[in-house]
């Protein structure tokens with residue numbers, strides 16, 4: 001442990017950081033050690049990481065001093081913020097700034113910041129296609145992360161652009177659901193555009209590949225996906241993977257989706273509309289090839305469906 005390079009991992013009990021911790025811990029001769037950061041070391045996911053060999057450290061993105069202590073002596077830091085805990089672009093920016101300031105204070109050698117693109121660059125300010133949200137954002141969880149990029153200026157930084165987690169089926173209930181006709185229907189405002197998606201576990205594994213590759217990724221932006229598929233294509237794959245009679249795409253317009261009323265419906269309506277109307281830019285900013293180079297075990301959608309069958313099937317029936 002003492003001679004290993006420590007990677008301090010934010011979001012260690014979550015999808016992205018958890019994948020990174022598991023990748024570090026699975027590679028015992030890789031030369032890296034995992035420092036898993038959580039607000040609550042007594043939670044099961046933190047205890048599980050500790051039992052697998054991680055050093056578990058308590059810190060909070062809202063408390064910069066706690067982050068400075070958590071990053072002290074680390075070689076690298078993985079930063080992810082969780083918009084969906086508070087739904088506020090301003091808070092997400094403040095948390096990212098705390099992480100960047102703490103990484104600077106700890107003089108770490110490599111920071112990976114899990115950011116997203118500024119969707120406002122894709123459509124002019126007066127464009128009426130979709131509403132502005134929180135006064136100044138189109139897709140707050142994208143645009144706020146992009147605004148936060150500036151806080152990391154001057155750090156040895158790799159920006160990581162993840163894509164839509166296929167795990168959102170069971171994490172957010174964002175997949176096909178039982179329909180009245182007895183089959184399954186997936187309601188989305190995606191038209192015929194391809195959705196860049198990924199198995200969430202693979203994001204952290206790619207981040208580990210970036211830390212291992214080191215200097216050559218500093219100053220770069222790495223956009224990753226497992227595969228880009230249309231919703232029709234995904235429905236067909238789900239149907240055939242699980243031997244179901246019918247999984248159909250129920251295409252709706254973004255305005256209708258924004259009006260569904262669940263928390264974040266307006267935000268997700270805008271996000272899917274960006275994916276639909278700017279498919280070339282969004283898919284073009286992400287590469288499965290680059291991701292596979294960094295993580296040879298990167299999963300295709302079929303492999304994801306096989307690996308997470310129970311979770312996906314149960315989310316479709318709930």
Ligand SMILES: NC(=O)c1ccc[n+]([C@@H]2O[C@H](COP(=O)([O-])OP(=O)(O)OC[C@H]3O[C@@H](n4cnc5c(N)ncnc54)[C@H](OP(=O)(O)O)[C@@H]3O)[C@@H](O)[C@H]2O)c1
Nearest residue numbers: 011012013014015016038039060061081082083162164165
């Ligand atoms: N879902 C998608 O398709 C998708 C795609 C691209 C990007 N993203 C982005 O991914 C981010 C979420 O990452 P995730 O999915 O890996 O998270 P997640 O699985 O929802 O878990 C959230 C993690 O954030 C940590 N956390 C939250 N608030 C914290 C705080 N104040 N201080 C320290 N740690 C804190 C939690 O740690 P503790 O609770 O243990 O403290 C937990 O480990 C979001 O901002 C989202 O925009 C999502």
